[in-house]
Amino acid sequence: MxxxxxxxxxxxxxxxxxxxARDLLERAAAGGAEFAVLPEYVDFLGRAADAPKPEPVDGEFAAFFSTAARELGLWVHAGSFHETGPDAERTYNTSLLFGPDGERAATYRKIHLYDVEIVGRVSYQESRIxxxxxxxxxADVGGVPTGLSICYDxxxxxxxxxxxxxxxRILVVPAAFMLHTGRDHWEVLLRARAIENQCYVLAAGQIGDHEPGRTCFGRSMIVDPWGTVIAQAADTVGVTxxxxxxxxxxxxxTEVPSLANRRLINGS
Known part of the structure; x- marks a missing residue:
């Protein structure tokens, strides 16, 4: 694949x-990709007060990427977007997956929320919004079972x-990993998830500056089940x-059957 x-x-x-995003998907299709992954919050990264109205999973955002998948004949993981949430104060951070027929194949809502306090660097409570x-x-992507996640997950x-x-067999990680944590943790964590689960990892990141005063690390990459980085993006917008x-x-x-050798410890 x-x-x-x-x-x-x-x-x-x-x-x-x-x-x-559409242009990058077109470049992905032209390069022979069967499956393309976009980053977290492909719809909007900016001040919360300026954010567009959140949408349902069958709204305009979904229609846009459904059309792209169908017209390009491509499996499209549309990163994530601001989905209408359970109440007036909160949205969901949601990934949508579309098949080459344009049908929505899966929906995943980010489970782990980025609540951090790094003195002098970041004070952010994702769970507030x-x-x-x-x-x-x-989800089944062209016959390959593919696990979904988002950023802080x-x-x-x-x-x-x-x-x-x-x-x-594939793990997908759309992200907007911040610069100061990304340069020390991003690759290490992606390679660890690949090695310990013996899966390919497809990690698509945001790159560069975003309002208000946020810089994302980028370095989107693809890691094989041995933990080897087999492709990595340059520090610019593009397709890898x-x-x-x-x-x-x-x-x-088969050769290193760590999943098969797994033993339960204290019932977990």
């Missing part, structure tokens, strides 16, 4: 963000283990390709 991760610099102009999802999702290995146990060798994945799982 040939795959592509698309790296964006989404800002506060929703129409422009979607136009760039976003409601957590509650359900893990493994990456720090919670138990989520990815559940996805692997449920059959995932790799060919997934699913036979090699099964060989790794």
């Amino acid at each position: 040939r795959v592509a991760v698309c790296q964006l610099n989404s800002r506060d102009d929703r129409a422009h963000n979607l136009a760039v 976003v409601a957590p999802g509650e359900t893990t999702v493994v 990456l720090r919670f290995p138990e989520l990815y283990r559940q996805l692997a146990i449920a059959g995932a 390709f790799a060919d997934l060798d699913l036979e090699r994945l099964e060989t790794i799982r």
